[in-house]
Amino acid sequence: MKFGYILLMIASVFSIKSYAFTQDEINHLLTFVSTTSCTYERNGTRHNGQEAMAHIKKKYEYYADDIHSTEDFIKYSATKSKMSGKHYKIHCEGKPEIKSKQWLLAELAAYRASKK
Known part of the structure; x- marks a missing residue:
């Protein structure tokens, strides 16, 4: 019985650490979007970083589960x-347009590399 309890406690600690790490990465990406000089295109309309971040945050809350x-x-x-x-597209001056997924995954990879 004690062994099962210990395993549960260890799993809980790793789960909490994993959640905290994921939340840190998400917060970084939200900041990255909100401070970008690039524009975020949704359904043919371009938005600045603050507008894009507000929309993404709303969707994040909706899909949280x-x-x-x-x-x-x-x-x-x-x-x-x-x-x-x-698909959402990113437009940065002097660069070809890119899908937001690629743009964010590239930033996530750079962020993770900086944490090593």
């Missing part, structure tokens, strides 16, 4: 419109 990783956050909150099915 489905999000278990930072990649899930990107998938559910910042990839495409659930209504139209159109």
Whole structure:
């Protein structure tokens, strides 16, 4: 009985640490979006970083129960419109447009590399 309790406690600690790490990454991506000089295109309309972050945050709250990783956050909150099915696009001066998923995954990889 004690062994089972110890395993449960260990699993809980790892789960809490995993959640905290994921939340840190999500917070970083939200800040990254809100401070970008690039524009975020949703359904043909471009938005600045603050507007994009507010929309992504709203979707994050709506899909919170489905999000278990930072990649899930990107998938559910910042990839495409659930209504139209159109992918969100990023427009940065002097660069070709890119899908928001690729843009955010690249930033996530850079952020993780900086934490090593």
